[in-house]
Amino acid sequence: MLFLSFRIGADRYVLDAAQVERVLPLLEAKAVPGLPPAVLGLLDYHGRAVPLIDVCLLATGRPTAGMMSSRVILVRYADEAGRTETLALCAEQATGTIERDPADFVATGVEAGTPAYLGPVAADEEGLVQWVRASALLTPELRAMLFQPAGAPP
Amino acid sequence: MTNVTIRQRILASFLAMLVVLSGVAGVAYYGFVVTEREADMVENQTVPALSASLRMMAVWTEAHSLLRALALEETSTGRDQTLELIRRNRATLDGLIDEYEATLDTEADRRAFEALRNATDAYVATEEAILPRSGTDLRDAIRSQMEPQFTRIRAQLAETVAFNQKQATRSTQTIVSVVGMAEIGLLAGFVIALGLSVLCGYLLFRAVAVPLARLMAxxxxxxxxxxxxxxxxxxxxxxxxxxxxxxxxxxxxTTLIGHIQKSGIQVNTSITEIAATSKEQQATASEIAATTTEIGATAKEIAATSNELVRTMGEVSNVAEHAATLAGGGQTGLARMEATMRHVMEAAAAINSRLAVLSEKAGNINQMVTTITKVADQTNILSLNAAIEAEKAGQYGRGFAVVATEIRRLADQTAASTYDIEQMVKDIQSAVAAGVMGMDKFSEEVRRGMLDVQEVGGQLSQIIHQVQGLVPRFELANEGMQAQATGAEQISEALSQLSEAAQQTVESLQQSTAAIDELNQVSSGLRSSISRFRLRA
Incomplete structure (x- = not known):
């Protein structure tokens, strides 16, 4: 199974490649007032407005550095209600893929106090990598704020 | 007793002696006075009275016998003669009575005398009455009338005599007793005076001799x-x-001797110090003499050196003229050097412009590298997306995934190479900047060197000028040197005189050292003679 790797600070994290729609260079988002700081704004993807979440800011409070290796990762997944959601994440060092068996990942044992999007971890020659669950990145309030039901627009 | 002075003791002794002697003298005087009074009384009263009464007794006996003779007388001639005798005898009696009256002193005496006179008066009256009678008649009358009266008068007279005798005896006894008392008094006074003088003498002797003996000790x-x-x-x-x-x-x-002893020691120390100082002075004077001699020699050397210097100055003058010529040559050489430096500066400016071109080219390379980097990045994204798509295609995308991975590896290599190129270009750029800076510094140095060369040229022309101006001064210096040589010779002479004076000083210091030695001996004598005094600790 293929995973897309990226970094938050010095630590490595992975996303399920099956959920990744596309990897893009760092883009300027359209700012939307009234949203939390971790939501940088909206991106235009083939005429569709996709919310851009700064994973680095969400996890550590520090914005993603404006490097060439910092990328926007477009993910598509199904939420609890079975609806498909598309979300843009910006992260540092999103330049490689890792081929691993999902069974290699084991629970950390400290999930109770950590954010919901952090999953199990696996070890390789460079150290530990942690699985980030894209579907758990948004809180229900944020999800309600970003993905309103159809027919709501004025 | 301890507070009585010797003077008071002597006075007290003499006073005591005087008192005792005065007592003795008083007692003796009193005895003499009493004796004199008694003797006077015996002489003036008792003895005359006794004498008068005895003579009266004789007269009365005469009168009695005359009366009897008258009675026996027959002739009228004899009778008249006898009467005449009676009358004369009566006058004698009156005189004796008067005489006796003068010696009366006591009341008893006076009463006895009055009785005697009355008896006498009565007798005289009776006698006058019987005197004209004669013969038997007269005898009868005498017998009957005159005899009793005689007896009575005689008894009265005897009483008077006894009284006066008794008084004389009493006076004599008084005198004897007074004299005896005076003898005893004198003896006692003498004994007391003797004892007192021995006591006083002993006390005075003790008061004087004991302290005197201690004083003597x-x-x-x-x-x-x-x-x-x-x-x-x-x-x-x-x-x-x-x-x-x-x-x-x-x-x-003691204080004085202590001071003298201390002073003696101090004098000794001072003399020792003075002797040491004198010796040091002597040594110093000798050194001065030696030094003066050396200075004289040095002055002579100075004179010789001055003469040599005069010669050397002539040579220096020649050398200076030669130096002026050489400086002229140096000046032209410097002018050439300045022109060369100007060329160097121009060349440096050309190098700087070339370096600017090099820097620009390096900047172009940088832009290209950026472009290549962007392409490599895009390729990386592309390969990522391709790999993801191939994963999604599952079994069918396997080969494509391999291709995508290979592409991504190439893109990574490209990125690494461009990173290396970027580093190299950055090195080149920094080297060029350093070169530009070095060239700037170099041209600045050259410019400054040129200024220095110009300055040196100016200084060289000044040197030439001053060297040319030196020649007359050299002559002046020459004259000064000659004067200095003469002065040094004079100094040398004066120093030889000074050396003689120093020698004399040494001799006089030797004499003073001898005097100090004598003084030292005298001081030692003084100290030894004063050291025999033993003082209280």
């Missing part, structure tokens, strides 16, 4: 130079005062 001790003892007399008399004075004198002497 202390004086004897002090004569041997021992001042450690002091006189302590219990009595506060003249000797006490003398002892105080003596102790004060001894203290003063």
């Amino acid at each position: 202390i004086v004897q001790l002090m004569r041997t130079g021992d001042f450690s003892e002091r006189l302590a007399l219990p009595a506060r008399d003249e000797f006490g005062t003398l002892a105080d004075g003596f102790n004060a004198m001894a203290n003063e002497l």
Whole structure:
């Protein structure tokens, strides 16, 4: 199974490649007032407005550095209600893929106090990598704020 | 007793003697007065009275016998003669009565005398009455009338005589007893006076001799130079005062001798120091003499050196002229050097412009590298997306995934290479910047060197000018040097005189050293003679 790797600070994290729609260079988002700081704004993807979440800011409070290796990762997944959601994440060092068996990942044992999007971890020659669950990145309030039901627009 | 002075003791002794002697003299005087009075009384009263009464008795006996003779007389001639005798006898009696009356002193005496006179008067009257009678008649009358009266008068007279005799005896006894008393008094007075004088003499002797002996002992001790003892007399008399004075004198002497001893030691030390100083001075004077001689030699050398310097100055003058010529040559050389430096500066400017071109080219390379980097990045994204798509295609995308991975590896290599190129270009750029800076610094140095060269040229022309101006000064210096040589010779002469004076000083210091030695001996004598005094600790 293929995973897309990226970094938050010095630590490595992975996303399920099956959920990744596309990897893009760092883009300027359209700012939307009234949203939390971790939501940088909206991106235009083939005429569709996709919310851009700064994973680095969400996890550590520090914005993603404006490097060439910092990328926007477009993910598509199904939420609890079975609806498909598309979300843009910006992260540092999103330049490689890792081929691993999902069974290699084991629970950390400290999930109770950590954010919901952090999953199990696996070890390789460079150290530990942690699985980030894209579907758990948004809180229900944020999800309600970003993905309103159809027919709501004025 | 201890506070009585010797003077008071002597006075008291004499006073006591005087009192005793006065008592003795008074007693003796009293005895003499009493004796004199008694003797006077015996002489003036008792003896005359006794004499008068005895003579009266004789006269009365005469009168009695005359009366009887008258009675026996027959002739009228004889009768007249006898009457005449009676009358004369009566006158004698009157005179004796008067005489006796003058010696009357006591009342009893006077009463006896009155009785006698009355009896006499009565007798005279009776006698006058019977005298004309004669013969038997007269005899009868005498017998009957005159005899009793005779008897009575005689008894009266006898009483008077006895009284006067008794008085004389009494006076004599009084005199004898008074004289005896006076003898006893004188004897007792003599004994008391003798005892008193012995006692007073002993006390005075003790009061004088004992302290005097102690004083003598202390004086004897002090004569041997021992001042450690002091006189302590219990009595506060003249000797006490003398002892105080003596102790004060001894203290003063002790202090004085102590001072003298200290002074002697100090004098000795000072003399030793003076001797040492004198010897040092002698050595110093000798050194001065030697040094003066050396200085004289040095002055002579200076004179010789000055003469040499005069010669050297002539040579220096020649050298200076030569130097002026050389400086002229140096000036032209510097002008050439300046022109060369100007060329160097121009060349440096050309190098700087070339370096600017190099820097620009390096900047172009940088832009290209950026472009290549962007392409590599895009390729990386592309390969990522391709790999993801191939994963999604599952079994069918396997080969494509391999291709995508290979592409991504190439893109990564490209990125690494571009990173290397970027680093190299950055190195080149920094090297070029350093070169530009170095060239700037170099041209600045050259410019400054050119200024220095110009300055050196100016200084060289000044040197030439000054060297040319030196020649007359060299002549002046020459004259000065000659004067200096003469002065040095004069100094040398003066120093030889000074050396002689120093030699004389050495001799006089030797004499003073001898004098100090003598002084030292005298001081030692003084110290040894003063050291025999022993003082209180």
